[in-house]
Amino acid sequence: MLPIGYGKNACWFRFSRYETFENEKDVKGIYIIPAQKSEKIVYNPFDYAEDLISDYLNFGKAIFDGIEESEKIGGALNLVTKYGLLGVITYNEVEKYLRGFKYHNRKIYCFYTDGEFIGKKTFQEYIDMIFPLPNRQLFFDLDDFISSHSSFERNYSERVNMIVNKAKELYSNFKSVTDFKNTNEIENMPDKEYIRKVLNANFYIKNVDLVIEHDEVNGATLNWSADNLFKMIDIIYALKLVDKKSGLAACKNCGNPFLKSRKDMEYCSNACGNSYRVKKCKRLKA
Ligand SMILES: [Zn+2]
Numbered sequence: 001m002l003p004i005g006y007g008k009n010a011c012w013f014r015f016s017r018y019e020t021f022e023n024e025k026d027v028k029g030i031y032i033i034p035a036q037k038s039e040k041i042v043y044n045p046f047d048y049a050e051d052l053i054s055d056y057l058n059f060g061k062a063i064f065d066g067i068e069e070s071e072k073i074g075g076a077l078n079l080v081t082k083y084g085l086l087g088v089i090t091y092n093e094v095e096k097y098l099r100g101f102k103y104h105n106r107k108i109y110c111f112y113t114d115g116e117f118i119g120k121k122t123f124q125e126y127i128d129m130i131f132p133l134p135n136r137q138l139f140f141d142l143d144d145f146i147s148s149h150s151s152f153e154r155n156y157s158e159r160v161n162m163i164v165n166k167a168k169e170l171y172s173n174f175k176s177v178t179d180f181k182n183t184n185e186i187e188n189m190p191d192k193e194y195i196r197k198v199l200n201a202n203f204y205i206k207n208v209d210l211v212i213e214h215d216e217v218n219g220a221t222l223n224w225s226a227d228n229l230f231k232m233i234d235i236i237y238a239l240k241l242v243d244k245k246s247g248l249a250a251c252k253n254c255g256n257p258f259l260k261s262r263k264d265m266e267y268c269s270n271a272c273g274n275s276y277r278v279k280k281c282k283r284l285k286a
Helices: 045-065 069-083 091-098 123-130 145-155 160-181 191-201 229-242 270-285
Strands: 012-015 018-023 029-034 040-043 107-111 117-122 209-215 219-225 248-250 257-259
Touching: 012 069, 018 069, 029 069, 029 145, 029 160, 040 045, 045 069, 045 160, 045 229, 045 257, 069 160, 091 123, 091 145, 117 123, 160 191, 160 229, 160 248, 229 248
Parallel strands: none
Antiparallel strands: 012 040, 018 029, 107 117, 209 219, 248 257
């Protein structure tokens, strides 16, 4: 049996305000960090699954269609303000390292999600990438979990490119899936091309745990489990992809990704439906 449910008890956090800064040393680029004294808000990403996925996909589409660098920063900041940072390194991993349990003296090959090679890093250098600002360092005290954890969340930053690449990766898969669905005449297609289409449409959910959860009503159930937004997005996207009734579709008129509220829905909005019918009518008259 495969887990079909997820997220009843999932939680993530965001801050009420974020700001950007430019890191000029080491891993250069524009970063996003919670604004000082902003408020922490805990929420369940699963409750916002539809918005989360369509926001990420539409940002991914905009990037594919071609937008300016400043629009990428604005778009990423907008997503982070709504849903929080992706949380690629978790407090748990950092704590294990700082307590001396993990990764000592081991070099990690670091890549961005688009495959760009960052370099061979020690875990400490890896942590320094996330906390590059001198006045926003991680405070860590073995005996003070609450302050250490809070310092981690408040000072943790991520490169804009992390968010941009996540959106691009999702949209690129969505495009391949749409392309595969729209494939007619499979019989006449060369095998090689067909296989390429099938493989491109595959989506891998990486580093996600499965967990048996217990409650009084359902007893033991098998669930997905993830400890950061990056993985939660993958799970939610995957579940929306396989959901035939209210899952993802590409609008027949504008091509934008949208979530269906009925199985036979074809357009992202009434306006797009009308516009498509008008165009079709004009084509028929011509
Ligand atoms: Zn549309």
